[in-house]
Amino acid sequence: MKLATIRIHDATRAVRIDGDTAVDLGESDLVHFLRHVDWPARATAADGERYEGPLDYAPVVVAPEKVVCVGLNYRHHIMEMGRELPQHPTLFSKYARALVGAYDDVILPASSTQVDWEAELAVVIGAEVRHADPEQARAAIAGYTVLNDVTARDWQFRTPQWHQGKTFEATTPVGPWLVTADDPAVAARGLSLACEVDGDTVQKADTGDLVFDPATLVAYVSGIVTLAPGDVIATGTPGGVGHACNQARYL
Template identity: 85%
Template sequence: MKLATIRVNGTTRAVRVDEDKAVDLGESDLVAFLRHTDWAARAADADGDTYEGALDYAPVVVAPEKVVCVGLNYRTHILEMGRELPSHPTLFSKFARALVGAYDDVTLPASSTQMDWEAELGVVIGAEVRHADTEQARAAIAGYTVLNDVTARDWLYRTDPALMRRS
């Protein structure tokens, strides 16, 4: 089952995307929809308004509370770069305003000469968890999405990345 947030008439709607149409789930976005503990059953049974044709996709999660990213997360790539495997996950954050919809333009800073991009797997967490064991963590996952991680490489090491440690 594919879920999305789309733009419709100046607002957003949570939808289930079927092959040739999208079915409205009765909420303004997926964050609101995922607050229902029975969201999966509701999505499967939804029979709301339908949207056909080209959809205007918003970010999957329009205004996330947090965007936490994991760097150096592919063992083979780390070794290819001649680096040692990290003893702890390398975490960094992104601002919610950096998120765009599937077909939106990505604005690149004119002052950077070393823009880089990587396709990444995004995990949408649908329930709040803390100090979760493996089973609880898996149960909190609402779904997965494809992300385009865009980085200004020439800006990356200009300063001490305190923002990453103090966020």
């Protein structure tokens, strides 16, 4: 099942995607919708107003409480960046204003000349969870989406802390939709991931190359903070970023 947040008449609505049609779920966005404990049943049974395509996709989650990102989580990417495999996840955060819809323009920071791409699988939380074990962590995942952690490398590497290069406003497309965790499309252990720039495939990987899988990340982060419905965990990017090319390439 695919869920999304779309823009309608200067507002947003949470919807279920049925082919080219969106079915209203009765809430303004997915963050509010996922706060219903019985959201899976509500999503399946929804028979609200229908919106025909083309659809204007907002960020799949609008103003989530937290966006937690993971660095150095694909083995190939870790090697291309000249680092050792981590013993613990490397975490940083984004602010909600960094997020844009999947088909929105990315606003390149005027103060950066080294803006890079990072295609990622992202986890969306569907139930409040704290100090989760692996089973509880898996159960707390509403589903998965796609995120591009567009990064200002010259700002990222100004200090050992990456945050300042990662959260420029309107730089992070997320969506267009959330695929629920029970959907056959995401039931497989490995999911393919690719990124194209100007028609060139610059990243191509399988999530089986992750060092820390989604459930492990949910459990780890929930040991630090309570994860709430609508929170996002970006699971890291594979090899092929522009900064690591023999001749660096930027957006």
